[in-house]
Amino acid sequence: MPQLKNSLIFVAAASVGALSLAGCSTMGGTPAAGGTASAGGAQAKTAAVIKGLDNPFFQSMEEGIKAADGSITVQAAQDITDTSGQADRLSSLAGQDYNCFIINPISGNNLLQGLAQVKAAGKTVVNIDSPVDPKAATAANATPDTYIGTDNVSAGKLAGEQMAKLVKGGEKVAVIGGIAGDVTSGDRVSGFTEGLAGKAKVLETVSADWDRQVALTKAGDLLRSNPDIKGFFVANDVMGLGVARAVANAGMTGKVAIISVDGVPEGLKGVESGELTATVAQYPYAIGEMGAQACKAAAAGQKLPASVEAPVALVTKDNVGEALKAAPAPFAPYENPFKK
Known part of the structure; x- marks a missing residue:
């Protein structure tokens, strides 16, 4: 896509x-x-x-x-x-x-x-x-x-396609999911893998229960065992910000791409500040x-x-200003069969 x-x-x-x-x-x-x-x-x-x-x-x-x-x-x-x-x-x-x-x-x-x-x-x-x-x-x-x-597989695919532009072939990418067995998390992860299209080596998905602190801990563990990680895909923004803190604690901010899903205001601000590389906004x-x-x-x-x-959009540094200005509403027109 x-x-x-x-x-x-x-x-x-x-x-x-x-x-x-x-x-x-x-x-x-x-x-x-x-x-x-x-x-x-x-x-x-x-x-x-x-x-x-x-x-x-x-x-x-x-x-x-x-x-x-x-x-x-x-x-x-x-x-x-x-x-x-x-x-x-x-x-x-x-x-x-x-x-x-x-x-x-x-x-x-x-x-x-x-x-x-x-x-x-x-x-x-x-x-x-x-x-x-x-x-x-x-x-x-x-x-x-x-x-x-929204279609969570397609949302994950957008993230995977963006990550494929940011990493080199064979580099390691970590995946932080929500609750183990959760359908939303699984769909986002499978879509991400599809969008990445084999561009990187995807590590086994680690579940962080949709929780920021758990994601911080799990990401820290991954970075210690795999210091050559070049990217994280995270199944929602709250966990993404936890991963961003772990990356900062490891002194690797700017060296590791972090892409999450949701587009909540805090996530958009994370993209604006550079804590997150991108978010797929629902x-x-x-x-x-x-x-x-x-x-x-x-x-x-x-x-x-x-x-x-329902609409989704990839938000990066290039368009985060528009996204923040319109939040919490979408920043571009979308089809709504009920509006009339």
Whole structure:
């Protein structure tokens, strides 16, 4: 896939069952103040259940939801392991008078019971970012009406293609993944390897649990055992900044390329400062905004597409100024089927 400096690269959400995103969480929520009138006179009274608001990715997602409709109730799980707590929040909301639900599940099946209740009541479900397992959803009669998200394989591929420009043939590149076995992390890593196209020697993936401190420790260990590492691919920006600290501690800043994924504000600032070489920016703000707009469209009687692509962009020193200026929104136009 070609690299674009000043425009977004769009990727299809091609395999709903293959996408997910890990993150840390705290509970959050704002009560709904009433519905939003749609063009057809219907009311879109919406509730959202997302991952944790201590993670900047999901903070940005909430911002996008609220920008589209400030009356939406937003609740979040306590942390990345709080699958039952997140499910309880949805189940509690499901019995109330909302007609549309935006969901960002921790796992592919932890919200199925609540979703089945929502769908049995004939309400709309908009699945964003982390998909519900399609087979389990079908079995539970809990299939969402639409899915909005990015393709993590393609995001990883952008990072791999960029790394291939920065290293010489045969040089060592380390990979720091999220939680072992996590689909999002695996997709990003496999996409990275594909994009790198054999240009470098890729070391075995090390899991750092989506945690900055763990990534710092693991990267430090890798640098001590492989002082000739020339690059790191890191599955999210938070861990990427931990890796950057390990590289700095080793006195190797500027000598080791670090490319991560997410494009959260702190990650963009890391690119600006030179701590990170690049980040593949996803846009949780746009994903959240489109989720809210999908609920409005459904209330207006519009048929929702089965899946919607979300934008990603490679951000480097060359275009980070544009990205920061527009943050948390995308810095270039992108296709949004719900905007009209």
